[in-house]
Amino acid sequence: MNLNDRTKPRKPRVLLPSSSSSETLTPVPKMARKSILKSTVATVLCVFGLYGLSTTFFNPINPYHSRLDLSLPLDSSSKSLSLLSTDSGENLSKFSRNFGPVKVYMYDLPRKFTYGVIESYAVARGGLEKVPVDDVSSLKYPGHQHSGEWYLFSDLIREDRDGRYVVRVSDPEEADLFYVSFFSSLSLVVNPIRPANGEGAGTGYSDEEMQESLMEWLEQQEYWKRNNGRDHVFICQDPNALHLIVDRVKNGVLLVSDFGRLRSDTASLVKDVILPYAHRIKSYSGKIGVENRKSLLFFMGNRYRKEGGKIRDLLFQILEQEEDVIIKHGAQSRESRRMASQGMHSSKFCLHPAGDTPSACRLFDAIVSLCVPVIVSDQIELPFEDVIDYRKIAIFVDSASAVKPGFLVKNLRKITRERILEYQREMQEVTRYFEFEDTNGTVSEIWRQVSMKLPLIKLMINRDKRLVKREMTEPDCSCLCSNQSEIRTFL
Amino acid sequence: MNLNDRTKPRKPRVLLPSSSSSETLTPVPKMARKSILKSTVATVLCVFGLYGLSTTFFNPINPYHSRLDLSLPLDSSSKSLSLLSTDSGENLSKFSRNFGPVKVYMYDLPRKFTYGVIESYAVARGGLEKVPVDDVSSLKYPGHQHSGEWYLFSDLIREDRDGRYVVRVSDPEEADLFYVSFFSSLSLVVNPIRPANGEGAGTGYSDEEMQESLMEWLEQQEYWKRNNGRDHVFICQDPNALHLIVDRVKNGVLLVSDFGRLRSDTASLVKDVILPYAHRIKSYSGKIGVENRKSLLFFMGNRYRKEGGKIRDLLFQILEQEEDVIIKHGAQSRESRRMASQGMHSSKFCLHPAGDTPSACRLFDAIVSLCVPVIVSDQIELPFEDVIDYRKIAIFVDSASAVKPGFLVKNLRKITRERILEYQREMQEVTRYFEFEDTNGTVSEIWRQVSMKLPLIKLMINRDKRLVKREMTEPDCSCLCSNQSEIRTFL
Known part of the structure; x- marks a missing residue:
């Protein structure tokens, strides 16, 4: 059996010739993309x-x-x-x-x-x-x-x-x-x-x-x-x-x-x-509280994305008429970053929809803003999840529920002040993980994560070298699978 | 998608209603086994x-x-x-x-x-x-x-x-x-x-x-x-x-x-x-050397096994006529354990064919005997492989090569005295891992291995709980795959 046989994908995710998922506040023209x-x-x-x-x-x-x-x-x-x-x-x-x-x-x-x-x-x-x-x-x-x-x-x-x-x-x-x-x-x-x-x-x-x-x-x-x-x-x-x-x-x-x-x-x-993205807006330096956070929900970014990010346009449609929701199709500039900072610092919740890929820097902007992230990105993976329980700092909503008219705002409005303060307190505990320049911050944690891979790396190195030729019909893989019955929403 | 869908096996290994793989020196009658x-x-x-x-x-x-x-x-x-x-x-x-x-x-x-x-x-x-x-x-x-x-x-x-x-x-x-x-x-x-x-x-x-x-x-x-x-x-x-x-x-x-x-x-x-099996024969307390190891290859155990163990009968056929090879269909008793100790302590190489399952206690008996294991078990997994490079202490031969007439003994005879001493020296370095009663032995190492699972356990615990309902056609698994081109034999 040759190399290719043994490593054939079980769950193909295609490397698409598409645009980057890089989060941007700039309108990107919709056009054919060639490479x-x-x-x-x-x-x-x-x-x-x-x-x-x-x-x-x-x-x-x-x-x-x-x-x-x-x-x-x-x-x-x-x-x-x-x-x-x-x-x-x-x-x-x-x-x-x-x-x-x-x-x-x-x-x-x-x-x-x-x-x-x-x-x-x-x-x-x-x-x-x-x-x-x-x-x-x-x-x-x-x-x-x-x-x-x-x-x-x-x-x-x-x-x-x-x-x-x-x-x-x-x-x-x-x-x-x-x-x-x-x-x-x-x-x-x-x-x-x-x-x-x-x-x-x-x-x-x-x-x-x-x-x-x-x-x-x-x-x-x-x-x-x-x-x-x-x-x-x-x-x-x-x-x-x-x-x-x-x-x-x-x-x-x-x-x-x-x-x-x-x-x-x-x-x-x-x-x-x-890895987390480096946050792009200023960290919030004030205390926890909702008094200065008049907006319920904030989002600023590109309305039109591909793949999982198609949900953004739907979210715009159901959210842009809501009174206490700020949802903007923004353009990248010093000015828009200032506006995003202001918006995230003065809102209770910050929407984090999928982009072209499941993750985006906006999540980390929200955390350092103490603006409770509302994550609508079904395939998202999160940094340092062995030490961070994201349920304590963010709200997860499945895409199907999130696009039901009225669903998001109705449920977010139900969340008490005390509960929001709890989210904010928990966020304060973990902001250091998202500060690249903190001595005890992101870089240190990345190395810790890398270190923890070593035992399995050493095992696989030793094992690879002593494996004998075998007849196999499937790749020789060791897996860890999720087998929870998943939640449909945060309520 | 329900639990069963998401965890369906990718590489089924059936829990067979068959006999235990427990290594034994006893002849087990071939008969239908009902449960x-x-x-x-x-x-x-x-x-x-x-x-x-x-x-x-x-x-x-x-x-x-x-x-x-x-x-x-x-x-x-x-x-x-x-x-x-x-x-x-x-x-x-x-x-x-x-x-x-x-x-x-x-x-x-x-x-x-x-x-x-x-x-x-x-x-x-x-x-x-x-x-x-x-x-x-x-x-x-x-x-x-x-x-x-x-x-x-x-x-x-x-x-x-x-x-x-x-x-x-x-x-x-x-x-x-x-x-x-x-x-x-x-x-x-x-x-x-x-x-x-x-x-x-x-x-x-x-x-x-x-x-x-x-x-x-x-x-x-x-x-x-x-x-x-x-x-x-x-x-x-x-x-x-x-x-x-x-x-x-x-x-x-x-x-x-x-x-x-x-x-x-x-x-x-x-x-x-x-985990390693607890060895059943006495550890060899002598020095390294081949002078007191007159036999080339030793095996004592059940000739008839199922699954991968079927190879045993073939190995008996090609090895039992060799002059410097001791291969016996043994019965469990105090006396046979004494004979196995004597055989392993006085042979250069100890054969370790698969049993009903790929592993058996004989491997660990061989290691504590400083008798170089010759492993013919294509699916074997080995304990503590992140810290033990088994190529340094054992010889791996794929089943197809091992059953070729003359192949094993011809190649084992080629191995120099110096090389055998090297194997023995390396075995001495790791015997403690196979001594359950050693303070710094098997038990300590098992706990170390268990400890190293903790980061992934914590990650999966946190992740399981925040996953939202998704449409998936495959189980949600994270895998580590072997992708080396494998060796056919030890030469």
Whole structure:
């Protein structure tokens, strides 16, 4: 039996040549979309903007490789420290605190896969004339929802990282896991426009060539070949990141936003880690309460999405006439982000419908706004679900119920002030998980999640190598299945 | 979609009404077998014998419940301690040593599910007249290959247990996991003969009634219902143990010997833990070397087995004429166990063919004998495979190659003295994992393995409860698949 037979998908989820699920406040014209590259560039382009003034700078380094020592001004506020020391209930379990450090080797990737991507992105927007820059500290990673790749890279090269869950080792022989730090989500959107030939707008940059080049580079690495990549970690937060090679790196741990475009034999809850998006609006700094939250329900975003996101138009139709509901087809801009912040900070509930894929950054915007998320996305997967019980901070409504006229608002209005405060209190307990710059925040938790994959990775590495040739009619898979009778709604 | 739709097996493994896979040196007559109970009793009966003189005694306790404080004279020899402190290479990884304790609550089961099983077993053999005994210290758990259930129970009730990987808690509210200590493997063989009506030979004991009774008891427990059993741990080492109710407790962590008779939606490497059998022959205490190992290959056991075990007869045919091979159709007795010890201690290689199920105690007998196992069992799963690389201590041969005339002996003879010493050295490093009485041995490792299931258990508990009703055509499963091109043989 050959490789392909044994890994045939049981529950196919097709990698669709469709637009990115990247959440955007921009109207995207409905039109035929010819390729993943084209459409992704078109859509994600709208999402991006450089952060106003970033405090994140780099130190000079070997211009051809991305390894360097760097101190990031990460937030080490007393808030995060106190959360660490007081153990916020079940959210920071004894299990995770006792979890020992796993040794990670970060590949010294050719520069083009890290800083080079940032440079190409800047060049394509006229922000840089000469590349490579002599001083990488002049480069800024553009702020956007898929910036996890930047935070993990930055974390591993920090000199003062504490390494609670993973320690970085410089000798690959010592490593338990290998981190491949290619900025795959940024690479996808380097080219700002949709050119006719599918290549960069005169920039000469091609994400697909980058992916192929990464693959070629990896295949020359001794440690890649050693365990067929099972002990390698890749980040591909944009649903189309690494799309060309994901089937060739699927043995590894994939850090993803959801499984919307990944087949079940490519990615799974057992093997991979669900990452939150970086929130795009300001965290709410006020106290819990409903007095300043006059709106019942808030949503701002693109009305027209594909796949599961088709529900958005239906939700608009039934919600836009409701008096205390704000539902807007928004466009991305500094102004609209300000409006979204204001809306989320002054509403009791924030709608989170599926986009082109089940997840979106809006959920995390809502959580840091203490605006109770109302999730209408039947296939959604949620980050860090072993330590976060999302029923405590969000309301789940199945799509079929949500689109019944009157259903949503009628039921949301029934929810008492006390119950809302309870949701808000619970949200406060977990906001740190969604703050990438918190010392005890997202990055730390991602490494903990990655660490916990190690026993099964080691088991599978050992087992793969001693398996003998067998006659099998099905793939040899170990599974964990959901077998609850599901709820239809939150009531 | 109902429960049954969503959990339909992808790779059916049928729970066959066949004989137990329990390894035995007894000739079992080939005959029609009518029920799991009958055949299991018949086969496993032959395996059992009381240990000569056991040092394992109990203290008096509430006669109706099995909770008690007890000190077991477990082996805390310098050998095991030195292995702990020196960290035997990758076999005791940094990961596992740093793994924090998980809180386990052991149910205070009605006495009949623990000491009561031992009593019934003794009564059925004329060893006890009055039950329940006043003093449980007069009871002895009969020694046999499935005694893991006894060791785990004994470990949790020890006063001086160190709790490196799990700590026992007395308040279920604090617990991460719930241990159900029913002696399911012993229960299966309480009745020593095969009666006509499928029930006990006048003992009134029925394993199936016990299983149903356990289920009834569990279903009244608040913590069983709370998470639908996902955080419950069951031991069912005999392939037929819990056969009647295993589909009702499959959400939990199952401690099993292999997956031979469990469907892939009931048990998996991801959810469950593979346990070693307790070895039945004496550990080899000598040094490594081949000088005193004149035989090339040794096997003693039942020639006729079902399923994958059919290969045994073929192996007998091609091996019994070889001069330096000892292959015997043995009968269980004190004498034959002595002969098996002698044979394994004086052979270079020990054959481990599949039995009725893929695993058997013979593998662990071979390891503690420093006799290099030659595994001919294509579907075998191996205990603790994240920390033990079995290629270093055993030779794997696919069934198709193994039965080619001349193949096995020709290739085994080619293996150099140096290579055999290497195998033996590696075996020495891992024997502690197969010593149930070693403080740092099997029991400790089982708890470590159980601990590592916790993050996925917690994730699935949280996720199950927030899932909304979805239209699905396939079960909602997360899988880890093998996708190596397999080896055909060891050469």
